Amino acid sequence: MKHNNILNSLGPCGLNCSKCFAFKNGAIKQLSLELKENLGNFDIYAKRFVELLDELIFKKYSDFKEILNHFSNVECNGCRKDECKLFLSCKVKHCSKDQTVEFCFECSEFPCSKHGFDEHLEKRWLSIQTKMRKIGVEGYYNEIKNLPRY
Ligand code: SF4
Ligand code: SF4
Incomplete structure (x- = not known):
């Protein structure tokens, strides 16, 4: 055993479930939650930065946030339990x-x-x-x- x-x-x-993006207690989920928390209300700023900084990259912020939300909400307990x-x-x-x-x-x-x-x-x-x-x-x-x- x-x-x-x-x-x-x-x-x-x-395969290592603990490193899978879908694992409930994995680093990808935990770091995504941490990043979300640190970004706060970045949505508003992303829109402003497109004009203020002329940085078109911030137009893609909503796509990035969608993935970040996805990584933050995963719930798998790993192959042996789920x-x-x-x-x-x-x-x-x-x-x-x-x-x-x-x-x-x-x-x-x-x-x-x-x-x-x-x-x-x-x-x-x-x-x-x-x-x-x-x-x-x-x-x-x-x-x-x-x-x-x-
Ligand atoms: S446990 Fe099943 S899938 Fe794995 S080697 Fe044996 S027969 Fe194949
Ligand atoms: S069992 Fe869950 S954690 Fe493991 S590979 Fe599948 S989805 Fe990922």
Whole structure:
């Protein structure tokens, strides 16, 4: 059994939920909330800055704010506690339960074709799981825990 903080962060596919933009307690959400708070009523100033500073970039502020609001309102609890909001075709979460493994590399069928991933994600899954098998889950987690997911 791995440490809880590892299992709360890494899904059975090995992707790091804690660095996902949709993760409720993730840095992307927390920093977006902080940025929103610090921007206050910047909407008004963004409009003024287009004229005052002749900075057309501020015309795009509402688009930026829409994304910031989106990042600030996400609510996913991670793959092991919630349903994934991103990879709707993923079969790994339920399959790994059926196979009674915490990660795919521990499964006797690995590497399989049951994952439900597209080509890009399949490559990433294979590379993560192969690395985990080589250096262990804890070693893998320590290598990536402070890196961006994207
Ligand atoms: S389960 Fe899916 S949406 Fe939720 S944090 Fe993990 S990768 Fe992101
Ligand atoms: S069958 Fe495939 S998707 Fe399911 S747990 Fe095993 S390796 Fe993972």
